[in-house]
Amino acid sequence: MLQRLVDRHPEVPADQLVAQMVPPPMFDEVSFASYIPDPAEPSQAAAVRTAADFADQVNRIFKGNNKKGLFGKKKTAQGAGLYLDGGFGVGKTHLLASIFHSAPAPKSFGTFGELTNLVGALGFVNAVERLSANSLLCIDEFELDDPGDTTMVSRLLTELSAAGVSIAATSNTLPSQLGEGRFAAQDFLREIKKLGSIFNPVRVDGPDYRHRDLPPAPEPTSSDELVERATATAGATLDNFDDLLKHLSTLHPSKYGALINGISSVYIDGVHTVFDQAVALRIVVLADRLYDAGIPVTVSGAKLDEIFSTEMLDGGYRKKYLRAISRLLALSRFEAAV
Structure with a gap:
């Protein structure tokens, strides 16, 4: 039948939402080496190098933050930030998943929507507490659809970054332009600038591979x-x-x-x-x-x-x-x- x-x-219990924040199955085995840059798009090869360097940085920060100094635990170093910007189907998620696989546990990977759903299910304070132990938070398809989400995500990422969590994201819009043309509220614009300061933006150009030939x-x-x-x-x-x-x-x-x-x-x-x-x-x-x-x-x-x-x-x-x-x-x- x-x-x-x-x-x-x-039914999905709230406490399972964090555990299931991993890359989609199709990205289980990807790596920087398996990303094949388009020779006609030099930004792709450059993005692979930058992403690999970022993964090394994530490991150094996490290792350093978990070392105790001579007089106890030293001050936590702020997490790093990488923002992969580009069109559809240029391999941004492949690179994001490769960063995830290279990072030490605990770590989380989800879409922007999954992240906002997580906060809604757990509550802001609980979500911060659960994610702040991470070495890395990967956010695929970063989008801002309303000022409420913007304020919440800005607060979340600011607190996680200060706690030493590195953040990697992908989107089709640069962080300084998220929400552009949709909201004009001053509070929204202020939050956008704050988010933009967290990330180092890297462009990934090329045609949508899903439709090539x-x-x-x-x-x-x-x-x-x-x-x-x-x-x-x-x-x-x-x-x-x-x-x-x-x-x-x-x-x-x-x-x-x-x-x-x-x-x-x-x-x-x-x-x-x-x-x-x-x-x-x-x-x-x-x-x-x-x-x-x-x-x-x-x-x-x-x-x-x-x-x-x-x-x-x-x-x-x-x-x-x-x-x-x-x-x-x-x-x-x-x-x-x-």
Whole structure:
């Protein structure tokens, strides 16, 4: 009998949120050596060298902070900061995961959304206490969507850095430009400058590797074919698009990873363009979790690159939506090749 995501109601205890902050499975074995720089993009080779040097710095700081001086524990050295800025699919997450693998435990790796979810689940003080023992905190896809998140993350990173935790992040926007064009409040701008001072920004240029030399996204299948293919795929789920969107609204985004745990492939019937911002942002989180887990996606209805309306793609969350499209297309191509 076919499984449905809408029948799953995962529970994730708050104390497991820190333990599960590790790189996605597809980045379990990556290293600086396995990153292949594009010869046409010299910034990539330079970024690999800088990231490797940063990893060495993380180790030195952590080792130094855990040494006791002649008269007891010496003053804690501030953590280092590295910010990898670049477009979609240029290998920033590969480099971030390589930094993570090179650092001593304890350490944490998560997306910006996962970090804010962690703080929401544990509470600010508890989150600081749990993360302050880290040698490193890696934040993938650093984004600022509202002043509240900005203030909270700024406080969190400032306290962790002072506690000796080094911080590495990736984004598609330089730290000094995060939130640009969306918020004009003076408090917000002040927090942005504070965040920018934590990081040493490094640019990683190049085309999206997920789409290099690849054909356009596969055409959606018919509903009948979708059911047939889902039925023939062990461990797959088959859901109606609207039913799935409704189910996502009942789950905290921190549970989306558990929602798809153990699934081999996801089949979605009746995909159409979404016009509601809240619904679209849930799709973004689900797309991130599917991509992290490397789960193929096949749909009927509209093409995956038509899932967000033109108005949304022209709005303040444009980069989120473009990233989600990029990742969904990669997953749909993967399924087509299987």
